[in-house]
Amino acid sequence: MSNPIKSELKMLLQKLEQLKTLFTEMEMALIAYSGGVDSTLVAKIAYDVLGDRALAVTAESPSLLPEELEDARIQAATIGIRHQVVQTHEIENPNYTANPVNRCYFCKSELHDTLKPLAQQLGYPYVVDGVNADDLHDYRPGIQAAKERGARSPLAELSITKAEVRELSKYLGLPWWDKPAQPCLSSRFPYGEEITIAKLQRVGRAEIYLRKLGLKNLRVRSEGETAKIELPPEQIKEFVLTTNLPTLVSAFQEFGFIYVTLDLEGYRSGKLNQVLTFASTSAKV
Numbered sequence: 655m656s657n658p659i660k661s662e663l664k665m666l667l668q669k670l671e672q673l674k675t676l677f678t679e680m681e682m683a684l685i686a687y688s689g690g691v692d693s694t695l696v697a698k699i700a701y702d703v704l705g706d707r708a709l710a711v712t713a714e715s716p717s718l719l720p721e722e723l724e725d726a727r728i729q730a731a732t733i734g735i736r737h738q739v740v741q742t743h744e745i746e747n748p749n750y751t752a753n754p755v756n757r758c759y760f761c762k763s764e765l766h767d768t769l770k771p772l773a774q775q776l777g778y779p780y781v782v783d784g785v786n787a788d789d790l791h792d793y794r795p796g797i798q799a800a801k802e803r804g805a806r807s808p809l810a811e812l813s814i815t816k817a818e819v820r821e822l823s824k825y826l827g828l829p830w831w832d833k834p835a836q837p838c839l840s841s842r843f844p845y846g847e848e849i850t851i852a853k854l855q856r857v858g859r860a861e862i863y864l865r866k867l868g869l870k871n872l873r874v875r876s877e878g879e880t881a882k883i884e885l886p887p888e889q890i891k892e893f894v895l896t897t898n899l900p901t902l903v904s905a906f907q908e909f910g911f912i913y914v915t916l917d918l919e920g921y922r923s924g925k926l927n928q929v930l931t932f933a934s935t936s937a938k939v
Contacts, residue, residue, distance in 0.1 A: 666821055670699075672812050677703040684778040685710045686769055686805065687737070688718075689726025691833050692816070693784030694733070695823050696808055700782070701735035709778065710735045713742040713765050716851045717838040719858050721865075729830060742768050750840075751849045755795075757840060762796030766803040781805045788816045834871045835923060842876050856910040857881075863905055867897065873921055879912040887920030 677683060677700050685700055687693045687710035700708035712726045723739070730737035742764050744750045750760040766781065773781050785797055785807035800807070809819060823831035839854045853876060860874040860881055869889070875882040885893055894916070906914045 666818060666825070669812055669814055669818065670822055670825075673699045673808055673814075674703050676808050676812070677708075680704075680780050680782075682707045682778050683709075683780045683782050684769060684773040684776070685735075686765065686781060686783040686800075687712050687726060687730070688784065689722055689729055690784060690836060691823055691830060692786050692809060692819050694726075694729050694828065694830065695819050695826075696782060696784050697730065697735050698733050698823075698826060698828065699808075701733050706736060708735055709776070710737045711769060711772065712737065712739050713768065714739050715742045716745050716854045717761070717840045717849075719836070719839065719862070721862065722836055725830075725833075732829075740768055740772065745849070745851060745854075753840070753843055753845055753847055753849050755793075755845045757845070757849075758794065758796035759799045761838065761840070762799035763803075766800050766805055769805075770803050783807050785810045786816050786819055787813045842874060844875075844877055847877070852910065859909045860906055860911070863902075863909075869893070871921055875917070876911075880915060881906050881909075881911040881913070882915045882917050884917045884919075884921040890916065890918070890920060 681704070683700050683704060685693060685697045685708065687697050689712065693710075697708070697710045700710075710726075710730050712723060714723055727737060744761045744764040747760055747764065750757055750764070769781050773779075781804070783800055783805055785794075785800070786809040789797065790810055797807075808814075814822070820831050839857050840849050842857045843849055843853070857874050857876050861872065864872050864874070864883070869885060871886050873884040875884060903914045
């Protein structure tokens with residue numbers, strides 16, 4: 655009788671070898687590196703295979719928390735891969751700041767319109783990203799923008815899921831294997847609400863404040879002048895009972911919010927897109 659755990663590990667290691675083979679065939683690669691668990695795994699494998707022929711590039715903009723940039727620097731140094739930071743200017747594009755449902759398309763267009771010329775200038779034939787197989791089943795207009803500009807997604811190409819990314823990262827001894835997902839700060843705003851640097855900064859400060867309380871998997875959604883805190887459902891009761899709520903509200907008001915609320919459903923990845931599902935369902939009624 656076969657051991658299911660050993661079978662899963664065998665399949666996982668096969669995918670790891672396929673990743674290595676893919677980078678061997680590329681010979682040189684520039685990695686769109688956010689510092690998230692997905693792109694960091696890609697950067698790790700690329701470096702293991704290519705050494706100095708791999709380059710990780712992080713885009714710095716108002717939608718990236720400074721702490722996330724610092725994490726990206728530390729992780730790149732730990733891996734050993736060469737790391738470069740470039741500036742992107744999606745916040746100057748009115749198509750982006752208007753925050754339409756395909757906002758991410760304009761963000762990734764700016765990113766890859768920056769990375770592709772850089773790769774060509776430095777002699778890298780490929781720009782690769784950290785899109786995984788699960789991302790293909792969510793509403794991700796940014797994926798199309800990357801494809802249009804010739805970027806490759808090794809994890810998605812090899813059908814590697816988010817769970818497998820974490821398992822591979824853990825197997826390789828990467829200490830951030832369980833790092834919570836951290837999409838750009840613009841994802842905290844409902845579609846149609848204008849995005850400004852000031853709004854991004856107040857959301858960023860609010861999330862940093864909560865993380866300093868020891869919370870990890872969280873979001874602060876911004877709706878007009880209201881901050882809506884999302885926490886894992888199992889943490890909500892303890893948060894209410896143990897947090898000095900007046901102090902928290904005062905801090906959030908100093909950041910620029912007027913009202914502070916708590917989402918009783920709790921944190922759920924992709925919640926921003928539920929309005930799209932609701933709109934689609936309503937249209938069929």
